[in-house]
Amino acid sequence: MNVQVIMQDGRPAFAVMPFAQYEQLLKKAEMTENQADKLTFPQEVIDYKYDNNCSFIKAWRVYLKKTQKEVAEALGITQSAYSQIENAESNQKSTLEKVSKVLGLEIEQLTLED
Template sequence: MTTPIDVQFIAGKDGKPEYAVIPFKAFQALCNHKVREFNEKETIPHEVIKKIHLEDMSSIQAWREYLNFTQTEIAEKMGISQAAYSQMETSKKNRKATLEKIAKAMNIDYLQLRI
């Protein structure tokens, strides 16, 4: 499965995601272990997804916390102030170039930030 899986989330009574529905063929492939092995640059850890969907974090903040970086550490790697980085982390629409710089500072692929 080299294409993204279309996932539908179903909320529980509290309004938070409780179930994830995927196409049946994708489910069969997962059950039969026919999913090709991904390298770390292509995957997103469950902890990151959980922070994004359950804690309503931006993907940038979720990755930063998962990798145990502070805002100041990432800002220093990018050569910018912590305040400037903080704005990027909370922005709803970052440009591709911005995501690439943040990803480089975190040593991940920028596509992993585009969730």
């Protein structure tokens, strides 16, 4: 990134950059804001995930007061198969899409990186 820093009283006061770079930064910031606006995580979900060392899928299910059996039935699979989804290191995108739909969430709310 081509940036010129202008000092004032020995401290950085301004950053000057090509306008195209400035526009790119604005676009990235706007995308980040839009994504942040869309994704919400109740503190209870975060706490449960880290207190119990479990997936976001399980934390959300518990928060939504659903049983594994209820979610499994909505997905058309067995409770055992659903348990494997909750405990997997990673899941296929198609699986995450189905689970997020059943739980009424965005797929990103199930896959947010730690």
